[in-house]
Amino acid sequence: MTVLPPLExxxxxxxxxxxYERGREMLGVESGLDSVDLVQLDDSTMELNMGPQHPSxxxxxxxxxxxxxxxxxxxxxxxxxxHTGFEKDFERHNYQQCIPYTDRMDYxxxxxxxxxxxxxxxxxxxxxxxxxxxxxxxxxxxLTRIASHLLWYGTSAxxxxxxxxxxxxxxxxxxxxxxxELVSGVRMHTSFIRVGGLLADVPDEFYNMVNEFVLTFPRLxxxxxxxxxxxxxxxxxxxxxxxxxxxxxxxxxxxxPILRACGIPYDLRKAHPYSSYDHFDFDIPIARNGDVYDxxxxxxxxxxxxxxxxxxxxxxxxxxxVNTTDRRVALPPRNEINTSMESLIHHFKLVxxxxxPPIGQVYQAVESPRGELGFYIVSDGSNRPYRCKVRAxxxxxxxxxxxMVKGELIADVVAVxxxxxxxxxxxxx
Amino acid sequence: xxxxxxxxxxNPRVLQAQDAGTIALPRVGAGERAAVQSGVVTTTIExxxxxxxxxxxxxxxxxxxxxxxxxMAVGASRYDMARFGAExxxxxxxxxxxxxxxxxxxxxxxxxxxxxxDQMPEPKWVISMGACASSGGMFNNYAIVQGVDKVVPxxxxxxxxxxxxxxxxxxxxxxxxxxxxxxxxxxRG
Amino acid sequence: xxxxVAPSAATRPVSGSRAADLIARELPGLILRRAVAYGEETVxxxxxxxxxxxxxxxxxxxxxxTVPQFVTAVDWPDREPEEPRFDIVYQLRSLEFNDWCRxxxxxxxxxxxxxxxxxVFAGMDWLERETYDLLGIIFTGxxxxxRILMPADWEGHPLRKDYVSFGEPVAFTHNLDWALxxxxxxxxxxxxxx
Numbered sequence: 001m002t003v004l005p006p007l008e009x010x011x012x013x014x015x016x017x018x019x020y021e022r023g024r025e026m027l028g029v030e031s032g033l034d035s036v037d038l039v040q041l042d043d044s045t046m047e048l049n050m051g052p053q054h055p056s057x058x059x060x061x062x063x064x065x066x067x068x069x070x071x072x073x074x075x076x077x078x079x080x081x082x083h084t085g086f087e088k089d090f091e092r093h094n095y096q097q098c099i100p101y102t103d104r105m106d107y108x109x110x111x112x113x114x115x116x117x118x119x120x121x122x123x124x125x126x127x128x129x130x131x132x133x134x135x136x137x138x139x140x141x142x143l144t145r146i147a148s149h150l151l152w153y154g155t156s157a158x159x160x161x162x163x164x165x166x167x168x169x170x171x172x173x174x175x176x177x178x179x180x181e182l183v184s185g186v187r188m189h190t191s192f193i194r195v196g197g198l199l200a201d202v203p204d205e206f207y208n209m210v211n212e213f214v215l216t217f218p219r220l221x222x223x224x225x226x227x228x229x230x231x232x233x234x235x236x237x238x239x240x241x242x243x244x245x246x247x248x249x250x251x252x253x254x255x256x257p258i259l260r261a262c263g264i265p266y267d268l269r270k271a272h273p274y275s276s277y278d279h280f281d282f283d284i285p286i287a288r289n290g291d292v293y294d295x296x297x298x299x300x301x302x303x304x305x306x307x308x309x310x311x312x313x314x315x316x317x318x319x320x321x322v323n324t325t326d327r328r329v330a331l332p333p334r335n336e337i338n339t340s341m342e343s344l345i346h347h348f349k350l351v352x353x354x355x356x357p358p359i360g361q362v363y364q365a366v367e368s369p370r371g372e373l374g375f376y377i378v379s380d381g382s383n384r385p386y387r388c389k390v391r392a393x394x395x396x397x398x399x400x401x402x403x404m405v406k407g408e409l410i411a412d413v414v415a416v417x418x419x420x421x422x423x424x425x426x427x428x429x
Numbered sequence: 430x431x432x433x434x435x436x437x438x439x440n441p442r443v444l445q446a447q448d449a450g451t452i453a454l455p456r457v458g459a460g461e462r463a464a465v466q467s468g469v470v471t472t473t474i475e476x477x478x479x480x481x482x483x484x485x486x487x488x489x490x491x492x493x494x495x496x497x498x499x500x501m502a503v504g505a506s507r508y509d510m511a512r513f514g515a516e517x518x519x520x521x522x523x524x525x526x527x528x529x530x531x532x533x534x535x536x537x538x539x540x541x542x543x544x545x546x547d548q549m550p551e552p553k554w555v556i557s558m559g560a561c562a563s564s565g566g567m568f569n570n571y572a573i574v575q576g577v578d579k580v581v582p583x584x585x586x587x588x589x590x591x592x593x594x595x596x597x598x599x600x601x602x603x604x605x606x607x608x609x610x611x612x613x614x615x616x617r618g
Numbered sequence: 619x620x621x622x623v624a625p626s627a628a629t630r631p632v633s634g635s636r637a638a639d640l641i642a643r644e645l646p647g648l649i650l651r652r653a654v655a656y657g658e659e660t661v662x663x664x665x666x667x668x669x670x671x672x673x674x675x676x677x678x679x680x681x682x683x684t685v686p687q688f689v690t691a692v693d694w695p696d697r698e699p700e701e702p703r704f705d706i707v708y709q710l711r712s713l714e715f716n717d718w719c720r721x722x723x724x725x726x727x728x729x730x731x732x733x734x735x736x737x738v739f740a741g742m743d744w745l746e747r748e749t750y751d752l753l754g755i756i757f758t759g760x761x762x763x764x765r766i767l768m769p770a771d772w773e774g775h776p777l778r779k780d781y782v783s784f785g786e787p788v789a790f791t792h793n794l795d796w797a798l799x800x801x802x803x804x805x806x807x808x809x810x811x812x
């Protein structure tokens with residue numbers, strides 16, 4: 001009777017990195033500027049259209065992939081399927097009317113758009129918003145960051161086949177949308193942050209709702225992490241996938257969690273604090289490798305840091321008004337309108353025409369969940385922006401996608417797109 | 430109390446006025462009770478076919494912008510669209526019944542929208558979700574198609590920016606009622 | 619309760635001064651104009667030296683402006699012929715020195731071309747395509763300058779001031795004589811929406 005030798009366990013290898021190495025070897029590509037380094041077309045490749053209507057492209061993104069078998073040799077994104085002409089619309093509306101437009105650009109984190117635009121106009125006008133308004137802005141923005149990261153987490157897990165995280169993420173996101181609805185009446189697109197302050201002061205139930213959220217949410221993040229962080233399927237699909245070096249990320253203009261996952265602790269909230277972010281104590285999570293798994297870890301940790309900020313804002317919330325009293329922006333008080341003709345005229349002009357910032361150009365950037373969201377406003381002294389350019393983080397982040405997926409398998413392209421966390425409304429504006 | 434001899438409610442409005450504080454459940458009539466006990470229900474083929482069609486509407490994934498987020502909310506746990514049979518979002522239009530156009534349709538996307546609509550097999554319906562899909566919304570400019578009905582025929586228009594998830598559920602229910610009232614062959618030719 | 623007072627914008631250093639001083643030091647006589655407003659410094663440079671300036675800002679150890687923020691153009695059609703029509707605005711960020719700078723190149727309507735920066739910053743590829751698409755600025759030397767946001771066969775550059783943008787006029791009962799639905803509108807009637 002022959003005795004079979006005992007079965008050896010299969011060699012432990014990181015399949016993702018092995019395929020990645022083989023793919024890179026086949027292409028003969030070293031890390032460089034791939035927009036100039038073009039690969040020659042030959043007959044062994046197939047062109048596949050991952051069209052605008054696709055479940056995993058997070059919106060209407062079209063990718064033209066050049067495949068050799070299943071390995072992606074070249075990827076050309078085709079954007080513009082959601083181009084809405086926001087910048088043209090900004091030129092036709094006065095500053096107050098632009099605020100609801102800003103909501104719809106990065107529609108997953110609308111308050112950041114509001115905040116960036118309002119801060120830019122306030123910079124032009126030279127007004128400083130009261131401290132209570134700044135704290136509430138920080139609080140609502142951090143809650144929006146958590147909501148955005150939760151949806152990103154749900155959808156990218158769904159792309160890779162995990163359906164439970166989607167339901168868990170939405171369960172928690174609904175609580176945040178309830179808070180939005182409490183302060184403004186709308187679930188998304190609140191237009192809560194206006195030039196000069198806020199829409200209105202928060203009602204009394206706000207504190208209890210936010211407090212309850214702050215107390216329960218850290219345990220819920222642990223639940224989410226328990227589902228996939230140490231899951232071997234998740235790790236095998238994402239570790240070592242789509243890495244980008246720090247120099248390449250900076251060269252493409254990629255900011256936000258992509259840069260932080262490469263190891264650079266750069267966060268606009270700490271570097272150029274706006275709206276009293278320097279009063280709060282929080283850390284910037286970074287990772288080392290810059291691959292899909294690290295971006296996931298960075299975002300999960302960012303959610304925890306945001307909860308910390310929300311708790312601090314809630315505990316230290318100052319009293320006071322929530323809107324500036326600067327007469328270039330604020331309406332005159334009612335008793336004055338009844339007695340003074342000039343106040344009445346001023347009120348009329350402010351309501352019908354809007355505020356008139358001085359001539360000039362400003363740039364104000366905020367740290368949105370996707371990266372550096374900036375507003376470059378050129379004013380010619382009239383009541384409408386002469387030119388308002390939006391520096392969209394997803395646009396620059398997406399331009400690094402061809403670099404990240406070169407040499408990956410086509411199934412991994414989906415994971416990489418998910419990890420960049422693009423919002424097509426932000427890309428296309 | 431307004432009940433006739435076989436137990437059916439004679440005039441529901443009279444009931445409401447008189448019993449404002451109480452809830453009177455309509456009593457099942459003798460005819461129905463007999464049918465259930467014997468296990469035989471009579472109806473028409475058209476009603477059955479339409480019931481089958483509206484009870485399991487499979488939406489084609491066509492979430493474009495912000496309304497897509499609210500459509501996802503409807504598919505999630507709080508506003509559960511699975512109760513109405515419509516939670517199976519099919520990525521391929523060949524397997525879908527209803528196209529919920531959720532979001533703004535730009536000039537570049539309009540031909541794609543038409544192509545996806547053409548790829549859906551009959552019978553098919555379209556719900557235009559949100560202000561941008563119904564009429565162009567707040568974007569009255571060069572880049573957005575002013576209403577999806579310039580490209581595809583629409584059955585239900587759902588206003589809102591974005592419409593609440595309950596609004597989308599209402600649209601699905603109204604579509605179900607509309608389908609119940611249609612005849613099965615009416616969409617052919 | 620009162621907390622610590624937030625630092626006002628006046629106490630922050632002027633953004634972009636480091637870049638302006640660096641250019642003035644290393645490439646003397648190149649800067650056409652410098653202006654400081656709202657805590658930001660803007661530098662006007664000539665079009666021919668643009669690539670040189672950006673390489674200097676990116677590579678010099680006192681600059682390290684490695685992250686391209688955006689490139690865009692501002693259209694001033696009434697400035698011609700005294701001043702050029704377009705202001706091409708570039709912004710670069712330096713993570714090391716926590717600073718960002720703004721450069722402006724002015725080009726005329728007859729020759730709206732600028733040398734490309736895509737070999738200096740890879741992200742400029744798409745940003746320049748967007749500026750070409752929406753404003754018609756030609757970036758000479760770009761490997762593939764085609765439209766990125768509008769359909770490929772679109773005519774016109776939407777963000778220029780002479781491009782009239784409207785979807786359709788909204789018909790109310792008071793303007794029904796000219797704001798008809800599109801199918802009933804005679805071809806010579808265009809109608810502004812606002």
